[in-house]
Amino acid sequence: MSDEIRLPKAEYSTPPGIQHHVCEHDGCAKDAGWGFAKPKQAPHWFCFEHRAEGEHYL
Ligand SMILES: [Zn+2]
Numbered sequence: 087m088s089d090e091i092r093l094p095k096a097e098y099s100t101p102p103g104i105q106h107h108v109c110e111h112d113g114c115a116k117d118a119g120w121g122f123a124k125p126k127q128a129p130h131w132f133c134f135e136h137r138a139e140g141e142h143y144l
């Protein structure tokens with residue numbers, strides 16, 4: 087129960103195994119379950135650890 091739980095509306099999660107994305111954080115190759123995208127733009131993907139970086143793309 088903290089600010090970590092609060093999710094922007096444009097943030098969404100993908101069930102494991104449905105799509106495979108790799109975290110865009112430099113040097114991170116983890117599976118990215120969080121996508122960030124503005125309307126009509128390609129999403130940016132980040133893992134749980136780096137998903138805060140995706141908010142820069144919103
Ligand atoms: Zn990452």
